[in-house]
Amino acid sequence: MTTETVLVINSGSSSIKYKMINLADGQAIASGIVEQIGEKESRIKHVYGSVEKKLTRSVRDHLEGMAVVEELFEQVGPPLEDSNVIGVGHRIVQGGPYFSGPAVIDQRVYELIQELCPLGPLHNPAHLKGIDAAKRILPDVPHVAVFDTAFFNQLPNKAATYALKQDVAEKYRIRRYGAHGTSHQYVSERVSSILGRKDLKQIVLHLGNGASASAVVCGKPFDTSMGLTPLQGLVMGGRTGDIDPATVFHLYREAGMSIDEIDDLFNKQSGMKGLTGHNDMREVWDMVLSGDQNARAAMDIYQHRLLQYVGAYYAVMGGLDALTFTAGVGENDPRVRSELCESLAFLGVKIDLELNEEHFRREAIISTPDSSVKVLVVPTNEELAIAQQVHSLVK
Secondary structure, eight states: OOSOEEEEEEEOSSEEEEEEEETTTOOEEEEEEEESTTSSSEEEEEEETTEEEEEEEOOOSHHHHHHHHHHHHHHTSOOGGGTTEEEEEEEESOOTTTOSSOEEOOHHHHHHHHHTTTTSTTTHHHHHHHHHHHHHHSTTSOEEEEETTTGGGGOOHHHHOOSSOHHHHHHTTOSOOOSOHHHHHHHHHHHHHHHTOSSOEEEEEEESSSEEEEEEETTEEEEESOOSSTTSSSOOSSOOOSOOTHHHHHHHHHSOOOHHHHHHHHHHSOHHHHHHSOOOHHHHHHHHHTTOHHHHHHHHHHHHHHHHHHHHHHHHHTSOSEEEEEHHHHHHOHHHHHHHHHHTGGGTOOBOHHHHHSOOSSOEEOBOTTOSSEEEEOOOOHHHHHHHHHHHHHO
């Protein structure tokens, strides 16, 4: 294989997701996942062309998981040594104040990712395990960190700074870092390309199990909904999103809950799951369509929060040219899109209901020609964005 490729790795606390990207056309050559690492039986899937291999076996840790990945590339294809891998891109959630772009992972970068573990306790330690494991199977190519927070490292101070006593904020590095930055950057750049304008005032809604909104002006981030951690902002699958911080004090004092219990409650047991028992929007819609009033109320809460952020960003940007839906819910849920756009009719937002009902696996404008705001569906492609950043840095 002569085409240059990049292996993109997203290492989670109990999983390794990976994708090999062909730099010539941006397509995935192979992809897979090793999940439930450390449990009695791990689930493994590898896809290469029309061949898909699934198996279950015990995978004790990430080092063993990456050995399984190497084995699958050898057995199913394509062999790593024949794939012209020019670099490995590692998705890193928290880059703190240090990184506004990708970085080759040398000892200093590795130590900074490690230093930032308190700001990303669920993610950064797992990323470090993935880096260690991947360097064992591909020791002779550059390994590059691509940070979810990098795009929002450029936020204006007025958006990034909390009204907290500043010596405390500075000592403990408390500010708005945002998340999903790779997705927001990729999608907003695609929208500029589709519409042929670089001077756009954009809102990007990355709606998945984790969800975030961003305001982007002339290609630069202007505001974003996630904060110090990915907990702040929109209603999500299992996260509360915005909530009065004093709720922590109340639950500690009145319910006797520990900080760890409150952390778990806010991050994993709340959001749509806490409201309906389900974090999958398809199941929530099934409940709504069956007449479940509790599910309908939950969807109203979800939509209300979306509307709040769109309205706020319209105000802070002084207008809006493009509203874009992306990620799992944003790309595939026409009811979420139509309900929000109906609520935005006062701004002159109009969508073509037939176009909106189609299931998109491609970029599309779903607004009517006379809509005051262009409304788009743009599938995010974080792996491609990571591969492109690796390529630009390595080359």
